[in-house]
Amino acid sequence: MDLFADLAAPAMQHIGAQALLLRGMALDRAGALLQALAHVQAQAPFRHMHTPGGRVMSVALTNCGGQGWISDRYGYRYSSVDPGTGQPWPAMPAVLAQLACEAAAEAGFDGFSPDACLINRYVPGARLSLHQDRDERDLNAPIVSVSLGMTATFLFGGHARTDRLQRWDLSHGDVLVWGGQDRLRYHGVLPLRDHAHPVVGRQRINFTLRKAG
Ligand code: MD6
Numbered sequence: 001m002d003l004f005a006d007l008a009a010p011a012m013q014h015i016g017a018q019a020l021l022l023r024g025m026a027l028d029r030a031g032a033l034l035q036a037l038a039h040v041q042a043q044a045p046f047r048h049m050h051t052p053g054g055r056v057m058s059v060a061l062t063n064c065g066g067q068g069w070i071s072d073r074y075g076y077r078y079s080s081v082d083p084g085t086g087q088p089w090p091a092m093p094a095v096l097a098q099l100a101c102e103a104a105a106e107a108g109f110d111g112f113s114p115d116a117c118l119i120n121r122y123v124p125g126a127r128l129s130l131h132q133d134r135d136e137r138d139l140n141a142p143i144v145s146v147s148l149g150m151t152a153t154f155l156f157g158g159h160a161r162t163d164r165l166q167r168w169d170l171s172h173g174d175v176l177v178w179g180g181q182d183r184l185r186y187h188g189v190l191p192l193r194d195h196a197h198p199v200v201g202r203q204r205i206n207f208t209l210r211k212a213g
């Protein structure tokens with residue numbers, strides 16, 4: 001029995017007018033999500049892509065769904081094929097599309113039907129610098145982010161790079177939705193602190209679901 005259950009962080013927190021943090025929403029599906037990830041990874045392995053500036057990203061990535069987010073010296077964009085294999089990205093597992101649709105609906109975005117799921121893998125020290133997501137054609141659709149494994153600090157800023165940053169710890173099973181007037185807010189992830197997760201080990205997996213095409 002958890003005597004302090006009432007003192008725990010609320011299950012749902014608005015971190016912006018149209019940004020909702022759903023604590024633990026993916027917990028009951030974590031096993032199925034990891035199984036789906038193993039299936040995707042077998043066809044499209046994690047790899048470190050180059051930024052347009054010529055650096056190697058500290059985060060390793062793969063994708064599933066009709067469109068996959070890629071980065072190389074020519075820029076950031078979506079591609080229907082995996083540049084590593086020349087094959088289409090693995091199909092979007094139903095468990096991911098379903099979770100994203102439910103989470104988006106909780107945040108007031110009904111009918112979210114993602115065609116792209118970027119999967120990021122962070123190891124201790126890996127980070128994602130502050131950016132806006134503006135490579136998608138339809139900016140009316142929200143972004144749904146699902147975290148598994150080690151806890152990371154997510155930075156949520158404003159519409160200017162220099163706006164004040166909120167810090168939110170995203171843990172195993174947390175789901176974050178942002179869209180509408182919050183869709184283009186700057187965000188990033190601080191370098192991952194080292195602490196093994198009991199189920200997922202020394203890594204953080206983040207699924208980012210979007211409507212890209
Ligand atoms: C995350 N990823 O990994 C959040 N956005 O927790 C992103 O915000 C992101 O990895 C645009 C393009 C690539 C990304």
Ligand code: FE
Pocket residue numbers: 131132133187
């Ligand atoms: Fe992003």
